[in-house]
Amino acid sequence: MSTLYSYFRSSAAYRVRIALNLKGLDYDTVPVHLVRDGGEQLKPAYRALNVNGLVPTFLDGEVNIHQSLAIIEYLEEVHPTPALLPAGPLARAQVRALALDIAADIHPIDNLRVLRYLKHELGVSEAQKNAWYVHWILEGFTALEARLAAQSSQGKFVFGDTPTLADCCLVPQVYNANRFKVDMTSFPRIAAIDAHCQTLDAFRRAAPEAQPDAE
Numbered sequence: 223m224s225t226l227y228s229y230f231r232s233s234a235a236y237r238v239r240i241a242l243n244l245k246g247l248d249y250d251t252v253p254v255h256l257v258r259d260g261g262e263q264l265k266p267a268y269r270a271l272n273v274n275g276l277v278p279t280f281l282d283g284e285v286n287i288h289q290s291l292a293i294i295e296y297l298e299e300v301h302p303t304p305a306l307l308p309a310g311p312l313a314r315a316q317v318r319a320l321a322l323d324i325a326a327d328i329h330p331i332d333n334l335r336v337l338r339y340l341k342h343e344l345g346v347s348e349a350q351k352n353a354w355y356v357h358w359i360l361e362g363f364t365a366l367e368a369r370l371a372a373q374s375s376q377g378k379f380v381f382g383d384t385p386t387l388a389d390c391c392l393v394p395q396v397y398n399a400n401r402f403k404v405d406m407t408s409f410p411r412i413a414a415i416d417a418h419c420q421t422l423d424a425f426r427r428a429a430p431e432a433q434p435d436a437e
C-alpha cells in the first residue's frame with residue numbers, strides 16, 4: 223500500500239487524493255500538520271522525506287515522489303486506467319496547461335509560507351494578506367474562466383466529459399476560494415464544473431472535511 227503525507231487543507235495534497243480516488247487506489251494517509259508547533263513540514267523528520275518542507279510526499283514502496291503533478295503523472299503511467307489525461311499530444315498539452323494555470327500560476331503565490339512571509343517578515347496586516355490571497359485567485363480565475371468559456375465543446379469537466387488532471391487542480395483551488403469568501407458569480411463555468419465534481423464520490427472522499435486529520 224502506498225502512503226500519502228498530507229494535510230487536510232493542503233490543496234496540493236487534495237489534488238493527489240482526488241487522483242488516487244479516481245483511479246481506485248488505496249493508500250495510507252500520514253498527516254503533516256502545517257500550522258501546529260510552527261509547522262511539522264519544517265521539522266527534520268519530515269525534511270528527511272521531502273527536503274522542500276512542503277506536502278504532499280508520496281511513497282510507493284521504495285519510491286518517494288514530491289510535487290503533486292509529478293505524483294499524479296506517475297500514477298497515470300503506472301495505473302493508466304481510468305485515464306486522467308486525454309488521448310493525443312495536443313489534448314494532453316491542453317489539459318496540462320489548464321492544470322498548470324492553477325498549480326503553477328495561482329497556488330504558489332498564495333501558499334502558506336508566502337502568506338507567513340508577508341505577515342511576519344514584511345509586516346502586512348491580516349486584511350492586506352487576505353486581499354493579496356483573493357487578488358491572485360481573481361486574477362487566475364478570470365483568465366481560466368475565459369479559457370473555459372471559449373472551449374468549442376462545454377463538457378461536464380474542465381476538458382470534456384471525464385475528469386482529468388485539470389479537475390484534480392480546479393476543485394482544491396475552488397475550495398480555497400470559498401474559504402477566503404471569493405465571490406464566484408463571475409466564474410459560472412468554474413463553479414459549474416466544481417459543482418459537478420462534488421457529485422462524484424472520488425472528489426467527496428478527497429475533500430478536506432473527509433480527511434482523518436480534519437479539524
Ligand SMILES: N[C@@H](CCC(=O)N[C@@H](CS)C(=O)NCC(=O)O)C(=O)O
Nearest residue numbers: 232233234276277278289290334335
Ligand atoms: N508545487 C508543490 C506545492 C506544494 C505546497 O506548496 N504545499 C503546501 C500546502 S498546499 C505546503 O506544504 N505549504 C507549507 C508551507 O508553506 O510552509 C506541489 O504541487 O506539490
